[in-house]
Amino acid sequence: MHLHEFLKLMDQFVHSKGWYEAESPRPQTPRNIAISLCLETAEVLEHFQWSENSTQPDQLAGELADVALYLFQLAHLSQIDLEQAILKKLRENYQRNWDQDQVK
Template sequence: MDIAELTQRMNDFVRSKGWYAPDSPRPQTPRNIATSISIEAAEVLEHFQWNGEIADRDALAGELADVALYLLQLASVSDIDLERAILDKLDVNYGRTWDE
């Protein structure tokens, strides 16, 4: 499954919950979704709060999936081709100089 297919599956889910409706209690605005990415990323970090070992791989996988789904959603509502953005950023990074 590619990014476009994952995005479609995510859009289908959001639509099925009614979150695209104008009166939704979870408005799908870029700001709201960016906030949700930050919250979910903090939940990823919680897995490493007191030690560097992965204690619950399944729980960590679920949090990573949450971050990825919100990222797909933010790109979608912002009309950004995430696949193109990733490839462009990789090109930029290949040209960067990194500290040793």
Template sequence: MHEFVRSKGWYEANSKRPQTPRNLAISLTLEAAEVLEHLQWRDEIVDQTEWQGELADVLLYLLQLADTTNVNLVEAVHAKLRKNANRVWDEPAQ
């Protein structure tokens, strides 16, 4: 991922696509919206190749955002799972 971004010059100070946390978060959100477009007005995936590409885009932006903000995603996921283990989302019916 970093090799690709560097090869495009996007890590350079004068880049037209600066890879800042803000810009990466925006790009992540836009790519996630493109995932939703594949399910708009239908319940199944029509083009598996396009679907896979959109999911890959989301993952790549997430990985880059985590890396550029010094977040270890594996550790963050484990911590979140531990925290969620004790949460209750649905209260029992009265």
């Protein structure tokens, strides 16, 4: 499945829950989604709080999926082509040298 297909599925899900409606209890604003993204990311960290590896890989997979969905939603709401942004960032990162960047 391609990234744009995931984005479409995510958008369909949000529509089906009515979260795009003006009076939604879960307004889909960039700010709200960014907060949710951070909260879900913290739930990923809980899996590694006291060990190097998650002892619950199925639950970790679910948390990673939540993070990805919030990321897709934030990109969608911000009108960012996430696929293009990722490709651009990878091109930029190939030009970087993190060890030299830290010396500056």
